Amino acid sequence: MGAPTALSVxxxxxxxxxxxxxxxxxxxxxxxxxxxxxxxxxxxxxTLLRICxxxxxxxxGIVARxxxxxxxxxxxxxxxxxxxxxxxxxxGAGRGLSAAEARARGGALLEWLRYPAGETATVRELSTGTRxxxxxxxxxxxxxxxxxxxxxYQGFDRGTYENFWEHVETWRDQGAAVVVVxxxxxxxxxxxxxxxxxxxxxxxxxGRGAAA
Amino acid sequence: xxxxxxxxxxxxxxxxxxxxxxxxxxxxxxxxxxxFSGRMQLEGAxxxxxxxxxxxxxxxxxxxxxxxxxxxxxxxxSRRADQPLLLxxxxxxxxxxxxVLTVLVLAALITPAFSVLIWTQQDVDLAVLTAGIGLxxxxxxxxxxxxxxxxxxxxxxxxxxxxxxxVQMTALEPWxxxxxxxxxxxxxGGVAVTSTVPEAVAHALVSTTVLMAxxxxxxxxxxxxxxxxxxxxxxxxxxxxxxxxxxxLAVPVETAPxxxxxx
Numbered sequence: 113m114g115a116p117t118a119l120s121v122x123x124x125x126x127x128x129x130x131x132x133x134x135x136x137x138x139x140x141x142x143x144x145x146x147x148x149x150x151x152x153x154x155x156x157x158x159t160l161l162r163i164c165x166x167x168x169x170x171x172x173g174i175v176a177r178x179x180x181x182x183x184x185x186x187x188x189x190x191x192x193x194x195x196x197x198x199x200x201x202x203x204g205a206g207r208g209l210s211a212a213e214a215r216a217r218g219g220a221l222l223e224w225l226r227y228p229a230g231e232t233a234t235v236r237e238l239s240t241g242t243r244x245x246x247x248x249x250x251x252x253x254x255x256x257x258x259x260x261x262x263x264x265y266q267g268f269d270r271g272t273y274e275n276f277w278e279h280v281e282t283w284r285d286q287g288a289a290v291v292v293v294x295x296x297x298x299x300x301x302x303x304x305x306x307x308x309x310x311x312x313x314x315x316x317x318x319g320r321g322a323a324a
Numbered sequence: 325x326x327x328x329x330x331x332x333x334x335x336x337x338x339x340x341x342x343x344x345x346x347x348x349x350x351x352x353x354x355x356x357x358x359x360f361s362g363r364m365q366l367e368g369a370x371x372x373x374x375x376x377x378x379x380x381x382x383x384x385x386x387x388x389x390x391x392x393x394x395x396x397x398x399x400x401x402s403r404r405a406d407q408p409l410l411l412x413x414x415x416x417x418x419x420x421x422x423x424v425l426t427v428l429v430l431a432a433l434i435t436p437a438f439s440v441l442i443w444t445q446q447d448v449d450l451a452v453l454t455a456g457i458g459l460x461x462x463x464x465x466x467x468x469x470x471x472x473x474x475x476x477x478x479x480x481x482x483x484x485x486x487x488x489x490x491v492q493m494t495a496l497e498p499w500x501x502x503x504x505x506x507x508x509x510x511x512x513g514g515v516a517v518t519s520t521v522p523e524a525v526a527h528a529l530v531s532t533t534v535l536m537a538x539x540x541x542x543x544x545x546x547x548x549x550x551x552x553x554x555x556x557x558x559x560x561x562x563x564x565x566x567x568x569x570x571x572x573l574a575v576p577v578e579t580a581p582x583x584x585x586x587x
Contacts (some may be wrong), residue, residue: 117555166550167407176553181411189408191336191401193343198336205332206412234343250408 115143117176118166118258118289123315124173126159133159137173141305143257145278146204146290148300151309157293158186160309161262164291177260184251186262186293188243192236196222196246199235200253207254212252222250224279226272241267259283262293277302325418333414333422334429337398341426347397351390355438359383363445380446381492384457385508388464388502389489395427395468398479398542403476406547416544424465431461448510456508459528466535473542495507501535504528528559549581 119141126134133156136249141147149157164175165183197215204214224262225245235243265273277299282295283290284304292303300306308316341348362379399420402409409419439454467488471481492500504527507519519527 118555120555163550165411166552167411174553175550176555178555183411185406185408189405191340191405193340193401194336198339202332202336203412206330206409206414208413228372254412263506275378280576 115145115287117118117141118178119291120176121160122166122174122176124160124163124170124175126156126163126168126171132313134163134170134309135315137307137309137315138318139305139307141258141289141291143287143289144284145305146284146292146303147305147307148303149291149293149307149309150295150297150300152311155309155311156313157309158262161221161260161291161293165260178256180256181252181258181260182251182254182256183260184248184262184264184265188235188247189250190235190243190246195234196227196238197232199246199250203250209253210249217253218249221252222246224275225249226269226275239267241269241272241300242320243270244268257288259288259290261291263295288306325415325421329414329418330422330425333419334425337402337423337426338429340401341394341398341430344397344401350451351394352434355383355386355390356441358386359442361444373515376446377510377515380442380448380513381506381509383438383442384453384460385492385502385506387435387457388460388505389485390434390584391427391431391461392466392468392471392485392488393482394430395424395465396429396472396485397478398423399469399472400476400478400481407482407549410547410549416547417540419547420469420540420543424469427463427465427468429466435461448516449514452467452508456505457510459508459525460502460505460553463505463528463532463535466532466539467501469543470535470539473546499529501531504531 116141121140122138123137124134124137125132131156137160139147149160152159159168159184162185163170164177165181165185166175166177167183167185191202194202195217200212200214200218204211204218207214222245225248227242227249229244231238231242235246238246244264244267248261251261251264252259265276267275280290280292280302290303305318310316339385359379359382362382363535366375388566402423406419410416435457436454438452439457442448442453443450467485471484471488475481475484476514488500492502492506497503504519504524507517507522507524507527510517511521511524
């Protein structure tokens with residue numbers, strides 16, 4: 113018997129106005145597995161991940177997922193005039209953490225991401241890559257058995273980028289299910305499954321097509 | 325709803341707003357410009373009581389505009405963070421109420437100061453004027469929340485608020501949300517009005533309730549998270565046994581245990 117399912121997607125479809133983006137997409141991700149979602153621009157990768165995270169409604173289909181999850185959106189969900197420390201405390205309070213706990217957990221994540229120590233600027237003053245590191249750290253603050261990442265390494269320096277993919281494997285080893293939207297096809301050996309989305313709604317899981 | 329989380333939201337958005345110095349300066353300066361430019365026009369001969377009243381009302385409406393726009397900025401300025409914050413465990417009511425609290429504190433600081441400033445310039449009943457402008461600020465917060473829920477960006481929202489305040493100054497005033505505060509402000513200027521104070525206050529409170537309810541409904545509809553179907557019971561139990569990711573993330577990859585915390 114395989115590991116328990118951490119994310120189950122069945123028959124999910126989504127259209128924007130008359131443009132079909134996702135059509136009857138179905139897959140499972142089990143604990144300890146990593147799924148890469150690939151496809152050209154406009155194929156629906158971000159849409160699918162947003163539906164999986166619950167921040168966008170599907171037109172049809174069912175998504176089953178655990179209550180707790182880590183979701184790192186492509187567009188950083190940051191408040192421009194707050195500092196990183198204030199973001200850690202803000203998000204931490206939502207998770208029931210004290211300011212000290214939020215700083216400790218977020219600080220460890222930021223250290224892992226090679227975030228510049230002692231940075232006190234507001235996030236609007238940070239570079240794209242540094243903002244993305246903050247975005248990823250906030251998403252991962254409380255962990256969870258399901259990790260959804262939408263091209264989380266944009267703007268990362270090379271060292272942090274390589275470290276990120278090594279951590280995908282670590283998270284898998286630790287029993288988390290990881291879904292990563294990526295254009296980095298050279299890294300696909302690091303995942304257990306590949307879901308390719310095609311413009312117009314078609315898709316294939318591990319090379320096996322399921323729709324036109 | 326947890327008070328500590330509500331307070332955290334209010335404090336964080338207070339800090340965010342306080343650092344938008346240019347925007348804040350414009351919000352404070354604009355009603356002052358409205359008011360003092362009108363006063364300068366009255367310097368000449370032949371000013372009537374109606375002219376005095378017009379300056380008073382336009383200045384007060386300027387302050388209402390400023391509070392509405394502040395509410396718009398506070399609610400819309402964190403738009404991208406709304407759903408991540410909900411995923412982090414906040415309730416929608418905590419996020420919105422905390423932000424409303426931020427703007428109400430700002431209004432509590434600005435409106436008495438503005439009332440006193442007018443009082444030093446014109447012959448007005450300070451208590452009634454403060455009540456009118458204060459009540460106007462409360463209605464304006466609700467107007468700003470609704471504008472933020474209706475339109476996606478600040479610029480469109482500012483235009484909506486300008487439209488509301490602009491129409492407020494026309495013959496349609498009795499059907500507009502700031503009619504009640506406007507009646508109190510006119511009364512403070514010593515001009516007889518047909519409405520009673522309770523009628524004006526009731527109009528303002530009903531307007532606030534309607535605007536805020538519409539704003540909350542639209543905003544919650546925009547940010548709400550989709551319910552997920554439950555995982556099979558066995559899977560759910562096992563999934564919850566996974567150790568939190570956060571602890572392992574603190575460990576550098578090269579020293580991370582190879583198999584110590586696997587399921």
